[in-house]
Each structure stands twice: as structure tokens, then as C-alpha cells.
Amino acid sequence: MSGRPTLLRPPPEDPNKAPIENALEVTEMAVLGPNIFTNTRQPWHPPGARGIYGGAVIAMCLAAAQRTVAPDFVVHSCHCYFLLAGSSELPILFHVEQVRDGRSFATRTVQARQRGRCIFTTTISFVRLDPATVSPDTHVRHSSELPRAGPDNAPLKPPPDDYTDEPEVVSQGPFQGTKIEMVNEDSPNPCDKKTRQWIRARGKITGGMAAHLEALAYVSDSYFIGTITRIHKLWRFPFRAEEFEDLSPRLQEKVRALHEWEGMGSDPREMIGRPEIGMMVSLDHTIYFHNPGKVRADEWMLSEMDSPWAGDERAVVTQKIFSKDGTLLATCVQEGLIRLKKPNTSKSNEPKVKAGEPKL
Structure with missing residues (x-):
């Protein structure tokens, strides 16, 4: 398995599928045993990250x-643990265990392995969809509403369908998003702050509900634990903020574009003297799917994130994902390891950044 990103030669990408469907395709390896799958194509390794993008492993x-x-x-739920950084140069084997098959619920555990070592594990619970048993009279119901803003307190509106305002530095990958908005940015309490971003998969997803749910799982890991850097205004680039003006004009422009895109302000020099990230990695990730039948991951979805707690070199971030019509599609929770650089640390000690939080 050494030195090859896939076990089998990747087939040509299917032009009838969205890019994210091709990226998340898995191939069954019955020759190795029952319920064993592998990645059909090479997974994405964000530049400068410790390993492959975590959302891809969750989704596969x-x-x-x-x-x-x-x-x-x-x-209806996934409970995941990131154990080791995954390599984009090695195939991944996904071992599925059929834990339980009941009348109403089914449970699976999946281990993602490279070189025989488990790099990621998840327990996934499924529920039977039986329209004949769904009755409003037998269910307790409530749901968070789409956030409101503006002088008229109207629900937030998605970008236009022909949106193309992404800067080049973030325009790669199978999904796109808008600039991150910071809510209550001036509050002295990080718990009061929120981030909001509209996201969607590129192209048109053709694989039905399963493909839409996989795409939602993929995008749920984007900028997740990195919310801590935004609400605490932490510097995360592999050089000190004081060194920004020493960069080439082209690199300055890339840093400025990414810094502003992530809701940190238009001038990176304003971060001079702020604490610096030394290490930021995800430890676990949970997704609760509330309305799976309404997930249209190739249409705009609003992601809103905040953090109820940080301490002991860990932090917890919660996320709500809404459809553009205001339906709460999913609630996600992630805990991560957050370590700050000690003052006067040598600039050669580059921060280790979580996959999905690219550095330059």
C-alpha cells in the first residue's frame, strides 16, 4: 500500500455528477472481505495541513x-473520532461493522485504516423512514429558526445562484462559500460571538438523498474548530504578524484576502501582538441530521458556529446548518486541541493546522 493514493486505478470522473460526488466515491473491495471499501480517488490534502481534509474521511x-x-x-447521527493524521499518498480502507439491524434503527461502526492502523473511527445510526407512521399528533416538535439581521430583522438571504465572488486563494475544492461574517465581533465575551457563512457544493448532485447527506457531512468540517481563532482573534499563519510587510507583494495580497475572507478584518497588521496558534487539530466530530429528506447540498446552506467553552488546551464549537428556506438541517459539535505558541517562539516553528484550515 506504500506510495499509492488508491488501491485501484481511479476511473475517469463522471461528468454527470457534481465534483463532490466524484471526490467522495468509494469502491467495494469484496475480495478483501465483506463490507470493506476503499477511496476511489485521491483525497484532498489542504496545503500546510497535518493530514487529509477531515470532512472527506467523515463523508466517505x-x-x-x-x-x-x-x-x-x-x-440521523454520526459520532466520529480523529485518531491519526491521514496521508493523501496512501489508500484508505473503510471497514464497516454491522452492529445492529432493528425494526426502527440500524447501527454501523466504520474504521478508516491506513497501513493497518486506524486513523479515524465513527459510529453511525440510521432510522427507518416510514411515512405511514409519521403523525403530527404523536411527535414533540420544535426547531431553531434561520437567523435574522438588518434593521427590519428579516431572515438572512442566500447569495445569488450565479455567485462568483470567491477570491482565488479559496476557490478550489468541490464546494464554495461566502466570506465569513462575525456576529457580535466587539463583545468582550467570546461566547457571545458567532460566525456565519453560506456554503454549497459546486455543480449539480445527481446521486439522490445519500449523495446530498455525504456532501453535507463533507462541508460540516469546514472552518469548524477554526472558529476559536476567529472569536479569540488568534494569529494562525506560519509567520509572525510583524513579518507581514516583509512578504512579497503577491503573498501579502493572498494573506490579506484569506485573512479578510475568514472574518478577521481587512488588515493583517492589526493582529500584531495577538496570541499565535501553535497547534490546532480536531479530536472528535458529531453530526445530528434533523431533516435528511430536505438536504440539498448543491443549494445554499447557512452555517452558523459558536463556542460555549474553551480551556485545558481544548475547545468545543457548535454548528447549525440551515437550508435557504430556513429548515434546520443539522446540528454539529466538534472538540479540538488548541495550543498557543509560547512568547518569543522561533519563527521556524510553524503551527500545525487542522485539515480544512489551510495555511500559506
Whole structure:
């Protein structure tokens, strides 16, 4: 398995599928045993990150698990643990265990392995969708509403369908988003701050509900634990803020564009003297899918994040994902390891950044 990103030669990308569907495709490896799958194509390794993008591993584990349940079962929760940084130069094997198949619920565990070592594990629960048993009279119901803003306190509106305002530095990958908005940015309490961003998969997803849910799982990991850097105004680039003016004009422009895009302000020099990230990695990741049938990941979805707690070199971030019509599609929780650089640390000690939080 050394030195090859896939076990089998990757097939040509299917032009009838969205880029994210091609990126998350898994291939069954029945020759190795029952319920074993592998990545069909090489996963994305964000520049400067410790390993492959975590959202891709989450989504491919979900893709493998969905292949082992009956078609009338749909995912309602994933509980995931990141164990080791994954390599984009090695194939991944996804081992699915059929833990339980009941009348109403089914449970799967999936281990993602490289070189025989488990790099990621998740337990996924599925629920049977039976419209005949759904009755408003037998269910307790409530749901968060789409956030409101502006002088008229109107629900937030998504960008236009032909949106193309991403700067080049963030315009790669199978999904796109808008500039991150900081809410309550001037509050002295980080718990009061929120980040908001509209996101969607590029192209048109054609693989039905399963493909939309995998795409949502993929994008749920974007900028997640990095919320801590924004609400605490932490410097995360691999050089000190004081050194910004020493960069070439071209690199200054890239840093300025990314800094502003992430909701940190238009001038990186304003970060001079701020604490610096030494290490930032995800430890675990949970997704609760509330309305799987309404997920349209190739349409605009609003991601709102905040953090109720940080301490002991760890932090917790919560995320709500809404459809553009205001339906709460999912609630996500992530805990990560956050370590700051000690003052006067040598600039050669570059921060180790979580996959999905690219550095330059």
C-alpha cells in the first residue's frame, strides 16, 4: 500500500455528477472481505495541513456505511473520532461493522485504516423512514429558526445562484462559500460571538438523498474548530504578524484576502501582538441530521458556529446548518486541541493546522 493514493486505478470522473460526488466515491473491495471499501480517488490534502481534509474521511465513512443498510433507512447521527493524521499518498480502507439491524434503527461502526492502523473511527445510526407512521399528533416538535439581521430583522438571504465572488486563494475544492461574517465581533465575551457563512457544493448532485447527506457531512468540517481563532482573534499563519510587510507583494495580497475572507478584518497588521496558534487539530466530530429528506447540498446552506467553552488546551464549537428556506438541517459539535505558541517562539516553528484550515 506504500506510495499509492488508491488501491485501484481511479476511473475517469463522471461528468454527470457534481465534483463532490466524484471526490467522495468509494469502491467495494469484496475480495478483501465483506463490507470493506476503499477511496476511489485521491483525497484532498489542504496545503500546510497535518493530514487529509477531515470532512472527506467523515463523508466517505458515511458513504461506505450507507451501502450496507436497507434503502428505507437514513442516517440521523454520526459520532466520529480523529485518531491519526491521514496521508493523501496512501489508500484508505473503510471497514464497516454491522452492529445492529432493528425494526426502527440500524447501527454501523466504520474504521478508516491506513497501513493497518486506524486513523479515524465513527459510529453511525440510521432510522427507518416510514411515512405511514409519521403523525403530527404523536411527535414533540420544535426547531431553531434561520437567523435574522438588518434593521427590519428579516431572515438572512442566500447569495445569488450565479455567485462568483470567491477570491482565488479559496476557490478550489468541490464546494464554495461566502466570506465569513462575525456576529457580535466587539463583545468582550467570546461566547457571545458567532460566525456565519453560506456554503454549497459546486455543480449539480445527481446521486439522490445519500449523495446530498455525504456532501453535507463533507462541508460540516469546514472552518469548524477554526472558529476559536476567529472569536479569540488568534494569529494562525506560519509567520509572525510583524513579518507581514516583509512578504512579497503577491503573498501579502493572498494573506490579506484569506485573512479578510475568514472574518478577521481587512488588515493583517492589526493582529500584531495577538496570541499565535501553535497547534490546532480536531479530536472528535458529531453530526445530528434533523431533516435528511430536505438536504440539498448543491443549494445554499447557512452555517452558523459558536463556542460555549474553551480551556485545558481544548475547545468545543457548535454548528447549525440551515437550508435557504430556513429548515434546520443539522446540528454539529466538534472538540479540538488548541495550543498557543509560547512568547518569543522561533519563527521556524510553524503551527500545525487542522485539515480544512489551510495555511500559506
